[in-house]
Amino acid sequence: MKRLIPYLALASFLLVIACGGGESKKDEATSKQEKMAKIFGISVFELENGIGPIKEKMNLGQLDAIKVAAGKKLFESKCSQCHKFDEKYTGPALRNVTKRRTPEYIVNNILNPDEMANKHPEAKKLVALHATKMTFQNVTQEDAMNILEYFRSEEK
Numbered sequence: 001m002k003r004l005i006p007y008l009a010l011a012s013f014l015l016v017i018a019c020g021g022g023e024s025k026k027d028e029a030t031s032k033q034e035k036m037a038k039i040f041g042i043s044v045f046e047l048e049n050g051i052g053p054i055k056e057k058m059n060l061g062q063l064d065a066i067k068v069a070a071g072k073k074l075f076e077s078k079c080s081q082c083h084k085f086d087e088k089y090t091g092p093a094l095r096n097v098t099k100r101r102t103p104e105y106i107v108n109n110i111l112n113p114d115e116m117a118n119k120h121p122e123a124k125k126l127v128a129l130h131a132t133k134m135t136f137q138n139v140t141q142e143d144a145m146n147i148l149e150y151f152r153s154e155e156k
């Protein structure tokens with residue numbers, strides 16, 4: 001009987017793998033997100049879209065040149081002391097941030113950087129990497145939307 005134990009252990013291990021494999025990729029990704037959100041004490045929506053005033057998906061239309069211009073001006077006066085587009089500076093390089101984060105995440109990060117830095121796993125990683133926290137720049141939600149529009153226009 002003793003000699004059978006390793007085989008039994010292996011068999012039950014394989015059974016677990018086989019059953020796990022029956023789950024679809026999507027379910028796996030979802031349950032991984034659920035676990036991650038639970039660990040950090042935030043919702044799955046917040047994990048994907050950031051923590052802040054934006055609590056549901058936004059509808060972004062085509063690029064609006066007036067908003068882009070307003071966003072550029074705001075960026076230059078309130079953000080460029082810490083951010084460049086193509087290189088890490090005090091904060092991360094922001095070109096193509098629109099590809100690594102959802103629009104809602106970006107706006108929440110701009111409007112609520114403190115809570116993001118304290119609670120969100122991705123923002124926490126960036127804080128560690130830059131050894132600094134982003135500070136709120138006294139922008140309105142409309143300002144943040146205009147900056148997002150500017151980021152979208154600079155995407156490559």
Ligand code: HEC
Binds near residue numbers: 075090117122147
């Ligand atoms: C005092 C320096 C500083 C200023 C000013 C600043 N940031 Fe940041 N920003 C950071 C740092 C540091 C991080 C990464 C750590 C964190 O999130 O706190 C960051 C993170 C970000 C992120 C997240 C990037 C990612 O990959 O997830 C975005 C988006 C962002 N900043 C946009 C802005 C915008 C827009 C402004 C102007 C309204 C701005 N920042 C002003 C320092 C700054």
